Amino acid sequence: MPTTSAPAPTPVPSAPVDELQALREQVQLLVDRAELTALADRYLAHLDRDRHRDDWFGEVFTDDVRLVFPMGEYRGTAGLAEFQQLARTTFERTHHQGTNYAVDVDGDRAVIRAHLSAVHVKRAAEPGAHFDIGGHYEAVAVRTPDGWRLRDFVFDLVWHAGRGPLNDGGH
Numbered sequence: 001m002p003t004t005s006a007p008a009p010t011p012v013p014s015a016p017v018d019e020l021q022a023l024r025e026q027v028q029l030l031v032d033r034a035e036l037t038a039l040a041d042r043y044l045a046h047l048d049r050d051r052h053r054d055d056w057f058g059e060v061f062t063d064d065v066r067l068v069f070p071m072g073e074y075r076g077t078a079g080l081a082e083f084q085q086l087a088r089t090t091f092e093r094t095h096h097q098g099t100n101y102a103v104d105v106d107g108d109r110a111v112i113r114a115h116l117s118a119v120h121v122k123r124a125a126e127p128g129a130h131f132d133i134g135g136h137y138e139a140v141a142v143r144t145p146d147g148w149r150l151r152d153f154v155f156d157l158v159w160h161a162g163r164g165p166l167n168d169g170g171h
Helices: 015-049 078-091
Strands: 063-071 073-075 094-105 109-121 132-145 148-159
Touching: 015 094, 015 109, 015 132, 015 148, 063 078, 073 078
Parallel strands: 063 148
Antiparallel strands: 063 073, 094 109, 109 132, 132 148
16 A cells, blocks of 8 residues: 655745845835935025034034035034135025935945035025026935934036126126
């Protein structure tokens, strides 16, 4: 009489565990990218809304931040205060817009590349007379205990229109 044996137990594949880990990594990458884009937007919003205050720097930058613009390079929070003072005394109103974010995350370091345009109004009573700029920037951000912060920000001016703060032609 032939005997039949039960089939050997099917081993539980490790695929569900691997898939779960891959999903966790994808979700973390999406969260990081969303936080980094929000950081870039927060910087621009502070430039416009909070231009008369310097107490927001820690929400956006590391203490050793480096900013490079056509009109100069600024380092650390003292440099940020100097840059903000220049902006405050040159323009009464500003309007910054960032677009086309490309965010590359590598662990606790990220690079943000984006387009930036800004309108600078010398006198609020004369909004039609303004200095406009456009270009792109590359920023390096690092993950800190308080979240992502910008450590390096380099703006590349591509175009400008109107009468700028330096000379008569702009930046």
